Amino acid sequence: MPEGTLPSQGGVSALTTFNIAGFLTDFTGGQTVVRLSKSPKTVGEAFSELWQIYPGLRDRVLTERGQVRLHVNVFLESENIKRKDLLETVLPDDCEITILPAVSGGDEIR
Amino acid sequence: MPETTHVDAKPGDVLLLVGTMKGAFVLSSDKNRKEWTVGGPYFPGRAIYALLHDQRQGRNRLWAAVNSSFWGSYLSTSENLGRNWTEPEAYNIKFPEGTETSLKQIWQLVTGHEDEPNSLFCGVEPAALFRSDDAGESWALVQGLYDHPHRPQWQPGGGGLCLHTILPDPENKQRMHIAISTGGVYRTDDGGETWNSRNVGVRAQFLPPEHRYPEFGQCVHKIVSHPSKPERLFLQNHWGLYKSEDSGDSWTDIANGVPSDFGFALEVDPNNADSAYIIPLESDEFRCTPEAKLRVYRTRNAGESWEPLTDGLPQENAFETVLRDGLSADDLRPAGIYFGTRNGKLFGSSDAGESWQAIAQGLPPVVCVKTSVVH
Numbered sequence: 001m002p003e004g005t006l007p008s009q010g011g012v013s014a015l016t017t018f019n020i021a022g023f024l025t026d027f028t029g030g031q032t033v034v035r036l037s038k039s040p041k042t043v044g045e046a047f048s049e050l051w052q053i054y055p056g057l058r059d060r061v062l063t064e065r066g067q068v069r070l071h072v073n074v075f076l077e078s079e080n081i082k083r084k085d086l087l088e089t090v091l092p093d094d095c096e097i098t099i100l101p102a103v104s105g106g107d108e109i110r
Numbered sequence: 111m112p113e114t115t116h117v118d119a120k121p122g123d124v125l126l127l128v129g130t131m132k133g134a135f136v137l138s139s140d141k142n143r144k145e146w147t148v149g150g151p152y153f154p155g156r157a158i159y160a161l162l163h164d165q166r167q168g169r170n171r172l173w174a175a176v177n178s179s180f181w182g183s184y185l186s187t188s189e190n191l192g193r194n195w196t197e198p199e200a201y202n203i204k205f206p207e208g209t210e211t212s213l214k215q216i217w218q219l220v221t222g223h224e225d226e227p228n229s230l231f232c233g234v235e236p237a238a239l240f241r242s243d244d245a246g247e248s249w250a251l252v253q254g255l256y257d258h259p260h261r262p263q264w265q266p267g268g269g270g271l272c273l274h275t276i277l278p279d280p281e282n283k284q285r286m287h288i289a290i291s292t293g294g295v296y297r298t299d300d301g302g303e304t305w306n307s308r309n310v311g312v313r314a315q316f317l318p319p320e321h322r323y324p325e326f327g328q329c330v331h332k333i334v335s336h337p338s339k340p341e342r343l344f345l346q347n348h349w350g351l352y353k354s355e356d357s358g359d360s361w362t363d364i365a366n367g368v369p370s371d372f373g374f375a376l377e378v379d380p381n382n383a384d385s386a387y388i389i390p391l392e393s394d395e396f397r398c399t400p401e402a403k404l405r406v407y408r409t410r411n412a413g414e415s416w417e418p419l420t421d422g423l424p425q426e427n428a429f430e431t432v433l434r435d436g437l438s439a440d441d442l443r444p445a446g447i448y449f450g451t452r453n454g455k456l457f458g459s460s461d462a463g464e465s466w467q468a469i470a471q472g473l474p475p476v477v478c479v480k481t482s483v484v485h
Contacts, residue, residue, distance in 0.1 A: 023181065026197070056199040060181040063212035064204040071180045101180040 015039040016046050016091060019098040027056030043074065044087035046097060061099060071105030116193050117149035119484045124440055127172070128450055129158030129478030134174050136192045137469065143446050143460035146469050152192050159435065160219040163482035166227040173246070175216035183216045185232070187246065203232060203240055203249055209256065211236060217274045223283035233273035237264055237290045241302070254303045255288070255296065260326050264293035267329045267348065274434055275333050279340045287333060287343065287358055294328040295345070297358055308358030315349035332376040332434045336383040342412065344386045346376040348394065353413045364413030369400040375437035379445045379462060384412045387447060387463060389432040397431050404428040406447070408463050422466035423457065430455070433477050440481040450476025
């Protein structure tokens with residue numbers, strides 16, 4: 001599986017890992033795993049770091065109001081983070097965040 | 111993913127731009143409009159509600175409104191009839207800071223006034239209008255409409271709260287009509303600074319009888335005007351078929367002899383300001399062609415009467431639906447008329463509707479058909 005690694009700074013090991021799947025890898029140069037060399041405190045901070053590396057991801061995951069899109073799910077480890085608190089969710093060390101299209105998506109004719 | 115094919119076109123050829131729930135297609139024919147080559151699918155899996163061919167100032171640029179329920183909406187362009195499309199890193203249509211609104215879907219794209227060859231307009235959901243004055247490099251919210259005091263009272267119809275129709279006035283670049291479901295028709299006469307509702311005589315069937323003709327709030331499905339007579343507009347309503355001879359100041363019922371005045375699709379004949387086309391549907395509850403017959407209705411006397419056009423169209427077991435942007439006309443003589451159905455069928459006429467042929471079948475549900483004669 002392709003991996004993208006932000007060069008670690010001062011020998012600090014990667015602490016937060018993003019798993020990126022499917023369509024979104026068009027905006028990570030094909031990388032399905034992105035390791036941050038920082039240890040963000042919240043999901044929102046981790047996202048900000050991710051957009052710094054791969055800016056094309058931002059508008060696909062977040063609305064222009066900075067909210068996670070309705071049919072995008074964000075998992076911390078194996079837990080689907082509740083949308084209300086999503087960006088403020090506190091991250092443990094050495095965690096994995098996974099971004100996936102929700103099963104609720106899909107287009108309806110209007 | 112399916113294999114993508116491409117088309118070529120030379121000056122005088124006709125393009126059909128077909129948006130579906132699962133991608134876009136570009137079809138090409140010579141001026142006879144009998145044999146069509148199909149290109150696509152482009153953006154497979156994405157809902158393409160708006161397409162545009164901008165040929166002003168020597169351009170050969172296709173525009174597509176790309177909508178994903180997962181990943182949001184943006185505008186993409188192609189300079190080579192679809193072989194390559196832009197995928198902007200940052201989305202180009204966004205509600206600005208301070209609006210507390212986020213884009214749900216892009217519904218409409220049109221070019222601006224002839225004297226402003228770099229102007230483009232984009233209608234979106236939730237109902238709002240965006241404008242570009244640099245050929246689409248940048249876009250800005252038309253604040254005058256967004257700030258309209260009626261806006262908090264606009265309500266989503268079955269298609270959501272969308273601004274789906276934009277009609278720049280070819281004779282007056284300060285004037286434009288737009289239509290919103292559900293809000294009604296609005297007109298600006300000062301280049302978008304201020305907007306006034308223009309719904310006098312248009313009914314809101316879904317309201318109690320004593321409130322059936324409100325100032326605004328009608329579920330207008332489509333409006334069209336003729337380039338040579340922009341003060342005349344036709345309107346297909348959520349129940350109701352209307353005409354205005356005074357730029358929308360008032361509307362009169364013209365549902366004379368049609369099987370239903372419910373429907374979405376509406377188009378004018380570019381060669382004849384008295385001629386318009388509709389494809390009625392049975393009702394709001396049964397949104398299929400009446401009697402399971404696929405009939406296009408045409409007026410040639412500005413709505414005084416309508417005639418069914420059926421030659422070449424299925425007249426039994428045709429449970430079809432044509433949506434608000436699913437009917438379009440080219441400006442050759444006689445005009446080519448085209449429509450796509452929710453069942454993925456594409457029909458065309460090269461003789462202003464006298465006879466029809468099936469151009470394509472088995473497409474995803476069609477939501478948008480636009481035409482262009484290549485310069």
